[in-house]
Amino acid sequence: MILELDCGNSFIKWRVIHVADAVIESGGIVDSDQALVAEVAALASVRLSGCRIVSVRSEEETDALCALIAQAFAVQARVAHPAREMAGVRNGYDDYQRLGMDRWLAALGAFHLARGACLVIDLGTAAKADFVAADGEHLGGYICPGMPLMRSQLRTHTRRIRYDDASAERALASLAPGRSTVEAVERGCVLMLQGFARTQLEQARALWGEDFTVFLTGGDAPLVKEAVPQARVVPDLVFVGLAMACPLD
Numbered sequence: 001m002i003l004e005l006d007c008g009n010s011f012i013k014w015r016v017i018h019v020a021d022a023v024i025e026s027g028g029i030v031d032s033d034q035a036l037v038a039e040v041a042a043l044a045s046v047r048l049s050g051c052r053i054v055s056v057r058s059e060e061e062t063d064a065l066c067a068l069i070a071q072a073f074a075v076q077a078r079v080a081h082p083a084r085e086m087a088g089v090r091n092g093y094d095d096y097q098r099l100g101m102d103r104w105l106a107a108l109g110a111f112h113l114a115r116g117a118c119l120v121i122d123l124g125t126a127a128k129a130d131f132v133a134a135d136g137e138h139l140g141g142y143i144c145p146g147m148p149l150m151r152s153q154l155r156t157h158t159r160r161i162r163y164d165d166a167s168a169e170r171a172l173a174s175l176a177p178g179r180s181t182v183e184a185v186e187r188g189c190v191l192m193l194q195g196f197a198r199t200q201l202e203q204a205r206a207l208w209g210e211d212f213t214v215f216l217t218g219g220d221a222p223l224v225k226e227a228v229p230q231a232r233v234v235p236d237l238v239f240v241g242l243a244m245a246c247p248l249d
Ligand SMILES: Nc1ncnc2c1ncn2[C@@H]1O[C@H](COP(=O)(O)OP(=O)(O)OP(=O)(O)O)[C@@H](O)[C@H]1O
Pocket: 007, 008, 009, 010, 011, 012, 029, 056, 102, 123, 124, 125, 126, 127, 146, 147, 148, 218, 219, 220
C-alpha cells in the first residue's frame, strides 16, 4: 500500500491505496502534518511501501513533511516536480516552474480522462481554472480567492461582519437574497464562485464550441455543482495526475 498526499494551502488530503489496482483503502483531510501522521499511523494493518506527494507549500515545509513521513513510516516520499511537458500536455506558462503543481497535476489528470479539450475548475482556498486544448496545449488559467479567502477578507476588513461556522452552514440552505449578515455574506460568496465557474465555461465555449469536458474539483466543488450541470465532479483529480507524474511500482 502507498500513501498519497495533496498538500494544499489550508489542508492536506491523504489516501492510502493498493498500488497494483489503485483500490482506495482509506483517506481523509487534516489541517496539520502531525494530524496526518496520527491518522495514518492509527490505521490498523497498513504497511506502507511508498509515498507520493504533491505540494503547493514552500520547499522547506514540504521537506519537513517528507522527513516526518520517513521517520514515522520508513518510506522515502516522492515529490512531484514541475515539467515542461508530460503525458501529452504542454505546460502553458512562460516559466513552467511557476505553475502551481496542484493545477498542473489536475490538468494532466483531466486531459487523461477527457482525451480531448478540457476545462478544470478547482475550488479550494483559491479558486482556479485551467484550459487544455485537444492537442494537449495547456493554454493557461485563472486564480481567484476561493470561499475561505473571500469570507475571511470580509470578516477581517469590516467591523460588523461576524458570525460562527454553524450559522454559515445553515445560511447555505438557500441562495435567496440574505435577510441576515451571515446569509448575505455566505450566499454572496457562493454566487461569486458560481459566477467564476460560469465565466470559465463561456471562455471554453468561445475557444472550443461545445467540444470540451468540464471537470470540477476541490473542497468547495459542491457549492457550484448546480451552476455547472455538465461538469464531471472528480474530487480526486489531483491524485489522478499525481499517479501519472510519480509512478510507483
Ligand atoms: N472535510 C472537509 N474538511 C475541510 N474542508 C472542507 C471539507 N469539505 C469541504 N471543505 C471545504 O473545502 C475548502 C478547501 O478546499 P481544498 O481542501 O480543496 O483546499 P486546499 O487544497 O487547502 O486549497 P488550494 O487547493 O487552493 O490550495 C474549504 O472552503 C472547506 O469549506
